[in-house]
Structure formats: C-alpha cells, structure tokens
Amino acid sequence: MSIKKTDSGWLVDAQPGGRGSKRFRKTFKTQAEAKAWEAWLKTQVTQNAKWQPEKRDTRKLSELIDLWYTHHGSGLKAGANTYSRLKLACAAMGNPVADRFTVNTFATYRTDRLAAGIAPNSVNREHAYLRSVFNELRRLGQWGRSNPLAELRQFKVQERELSYLTVDQIHDLLSELQGGKNRHAAMVARVCLATGARWSEAENLEARHIRNDQIQFAGTKSGKVRFIPVGPELTEQLKSHHLKTETGQRLFAPCYSAFRDAIERSDIQLQDGQLTHVLRHTFASHFMMNGGNILVLQRSLGHANLTMTMRYAHLAPDHLQEVVRLNPLSALTLG
Template sequence: MAIKKVEGGWLVDSQPAGRGGKRFRKTFKTQAEAKQHEAWLKTKVTQNSEWAPDRRDVRKLLELVDLWYQHHGSSLRAGANTYSRLKNMVAAMGNPVSDRFSVDVFTDYRTKRIEEGISLNNLNREHAYLRAVFNELITLGYWKKENPLAKLRQFKIQENELMFLSEKQIPTLLNELTASENRHAKLISKVCLSTGGRWGETESLKKSQLRNQLIQFARTKSGKVRTVPISKELAAELLAHHAPGETGDRFFASAYSAFREAIERAKIDLPKGQLTHVLRHTFASHFMMRGGNIVALQKILGHESLTMTMRYAHLAPQYFQDAVKLNPLAPSRRKLG
C-alpha cells in the first residue's frame, strides 16, 4: 500500500489482498482520511474472502489425473485403460500447470492430433475422458474452479450406415470360420449372432454365466448385467466346447484375428470400425426384419436409451407397410380427401 501527496490531496494506491488482488485508487483531502481509508481496506480483506484474490493452483495436470484414478478411476471396469490414455494425452500437452490448462491448450492438442490422422471419434472420446476427470474432481472436492472443458463442443460426426450380414453372407462366413485353425472363432460368432452380444463380452464368457439356456452377460459396456436366452442346441454346443485345461473357467480363448481373416476370405466388405460389431448389428437387424419388438430389442442389446435401438426400427416390416399406407398420396388418404 502507498499513500502519497498529489495535487489536490492525498492518494491512496492500494492492493490490500496483495499481488494479483484488486487495486484501489482514491484521493482524499487530508492525510488522516487517507490513512483511515487504507486501514479500512486492510480489514475488508481479512473479514471478506471475496476481496482476496484466487490462489493459484500450481499442481500439474498429471497430478489431477492421478487423483482421479486414485479416488474414482481405479474402480471402473476400463479404468486402467482410460488412465493410460489420459497420461499419454497429458504428456502430449506438455503437462501444464492445472490452472493454466484451458480450452486453448486442449484445442491446440486436438489440431495436432487431427494432423497426425487421428479420427474425430477418437478425439471426442479423449475430450469426454478429460472433461469427466474434472467433473469427478469437482464432485469429490479436489477441484474448486469450473470445468475448463465444460463449454467446449465435441466434433459432430456423420454416422456411417450400420452394416449387417445378409441371409446369404451368414453361412458363407460360418463356413470360413469352420475352416479356421482357431476352434473358438466360429462358436463365438454363433453366440454373437444368436444374442446380439459384443465380441469382447462373448469372448470372455465363463461357464458360470450359462444356466438353464440363459447367458448372463456381466462384463458389459454399460457395466450392467443382462440376460439373453439361447436355444437348447447352442447351450449344449457351448458346454461340449468347454475345455478347462485350455481356457480354465472361460469357454473361449482369443479369436479376433481368426475372425478378421475369415471375413477377408469370405470377401465381405465392412465399414471401418465395424469388424466384429457386424455380428451385433446383424442380430438386431434380422430381429427387427422378422417382426421383433423394438423395446424387447433394447433390453436384449442392453441399450440404456431407446434412442440407440431406434437405429434398427426402419427395418421392421410394419415400418415399410405404414410408409405405403399412410403417406399423403396413398389411395386411402385420397378417398378421405
């Protein structure tokens, strides 16, 4: 603080909260009045925290990520994988001081990643991971400021058409899987086609998850357990396939590469990112084409929102019939006119 004589009186030039705090400048007629005002400013800082400047958070960004993993991420099914990705992101951004981390820092990082050929889907995922870290730390009380990524919008992605196997392609693929040296690939595929299960959750099935012709998917994307019935024949095939000496409690060993090779031999062209997932899409698509109920499909697939399942609604026979019967130029509508 400083009080000095100026033309017209005494000037109080003060930062009562110290460097970084608000600065006050006021001129008084007498030195006594200036000193009194200076003393009042000092008391305001000690009595009212709003007058004090925000303290800098000098923790590095990696320290926040470590806190997130210690108190939350370690309990998540994919927590270790997410933690690894977050650390790589932080390193690529130069591990900035946390209160200097901003939208600008992250968008610069995204731009470089795009130039490296990283997909927008992956960048949206990384954005979601880091935003979730700050949200969780705010909930836990380890971050007192706003989420720096809260207002940053993700990239808008044009959805690819969902590919599914035709009635002709399914036996072609199964024949190629039969010829595979990997004995697990075909049966994993059959379970996916029969239940809509994802490849990963099917590949990791344990014997305890099959009871009374019901498969209980436990290691799901949503973290929720769902149960899907299967035929008596498929249940028997699974039990006969199980070899404890080879896979322990699990029915299957890894077969992803064998499936990819079978797809190539069958000359089935799939969109990027829809390799094993084509089996899940095939189940859902054929389910609807044969008159299945959209709400039942939601439960079978384990979608939290019906919006996700509605992608298959247009395949229902009634959907096409209604388009013909209920459009404004249909004969029945013209009669009404």
C-alpha cells in the same frame, strides 16, 4: 495503494488483496475522505476472503491425474486404460501447472491431434476423460476451482452407416468359419448372432454361464450382468462343443484372428473399423426387421439408454409408414 490529487478530486487507486486481486478506484472531494476509505479497504483483506487473491495451485496436471486414478479411476473397469491415455495426453500438452491449464490449452492440443489425422471421436473421448477428472476431483475435494473444460463443446461426429450381414452372407460366413482350422470361431459367431453379444463377451464365456437355455454375460462393457435366452438347440451345441475341447472352464479358446481370416476368404466387404462388431449389428438389425420390440432389443444389447438402440429403429417393418400414406403426392395419385 495510492492516493493522487486530480482535477476532479482525490483519487484512490487500490488493490487491497495484493497483486492479481480486484482493483478499486474512487474519487473523493477531500484527502481525509480518501485516506479513510483507503484504510477501510485494507481492513477488508483480513476480514473478507473475497478480497484476497486466489491462491496458486502449483501442482502439475499429471499430479491431478494421479490423484484421480488413486481415488476413483482405479476402481473403474477401464480405469487403467483411461489413465494411460490421460498421461499420454498430459505429456503431449507439456504437463502444465494445474492452475495454468485452461480451455485454450486443451483446444490447441486437440487441434494438433486432428491435424495429425486422429479421428474426432478419439479426440472427443480424451476431452470427456479429462473433463471427468476435474469433475471427480471437485467431488473428492481435491480441486476447488471450476472445471476448465466444463464449457468446451465436443466435435459433432457424422454418424456412420450401420452395416449388417444378409441371410446369405451369414450362411457363407458360418461355412467359412466351420471349414477353418480354429474349431471355436464358428460357435462364438453363432453366440453373437443369437444374442447380440460382443465378440469378447462371447469368447470369454465359461460353462457355468450356460443354464436353463440362457446365457449369462458377465464382465460386460457396462459392468452389468445380462441374461439372454437361447434355444435348446444352441444350448446343446455349446455343451457338446465344450466336451470336445480342452479349454478348462472356458467354452472357447481365443479365435478373433480366425474370424478375420474367414471374412477375408468369404469376400464380405465391411466398413472401415468394423469386424466382429458386424455380428452385433446383424443381430440387432434382423431383430428389428423381424418385428422385434425396441425396448427388448435395448435390454438384449445392454445399452444404458434407448438413444444407442434407436439407431436400429428405422429397420422396423412399420417405421414411418405413415409417410407413404400421408404425403401430398399420394393424395394426387388417389385423385
């Protein structure tokens, strides 16, 4: 603190909380008034916490990630995978001191990731993971500051076109799978086409999951159990298939590569990054084209909200049909 004589009076220039704290400057007519105000400022440091500089948090970012995993992440289905991704990102950012990690730190990191050819979707996921670390640590009382990534917006990602198989392509694909060496792939594909299940969900089915012409899917992406009805014909096919195989309680042995080989043999062209997921898209697309209810589709696919399911709404037979009847060109034609 200091008191100086100036042309306009006695100037108090003080930081009562010490270096890094809020600075106060005020001019008084007399030196006595200036000294009295300076003394009052000093008392505020001990009486009011807001006058004190914020204490440093010298933990490393990696320590915060470890805390998150110990107290929260380890209980998540994909917690181990998320933890591994977070640690890699942390190392790439130089493992900064916690209170020196800022939005600019991550913004620079993600710019470098994009320049290296990493997809915006992947960068957005890393952003979401790290933001959730700070949110959860705040809830746990392990982080008292604001979330440094709270205001950072994610990249807008161009929505990819959804591709699905036609009836003829489905027939060709099932024929290729049936004729392949792996005896499980064709039946796993049938389950996906009949229920909208992900390949992993269908491939991991056990005999106990087939009851009363229903298939129970556990260990799903959302962590929730789904019950999907199937016809008695598919039920019998699944039971018969299990009797002929030596897979224990499991209905199928791993057969992902067999599906990939069948796609190549059938010469079906899929979008980049899409393979077995085309079966899930095919189920949803044909469901809507055949007049299915969008809410029933949501429950069948296990989507947490309707936003994801609405991607298939345009395939409904009556989707936006009023556009055909009510556009101005149609009025000219009628006239």
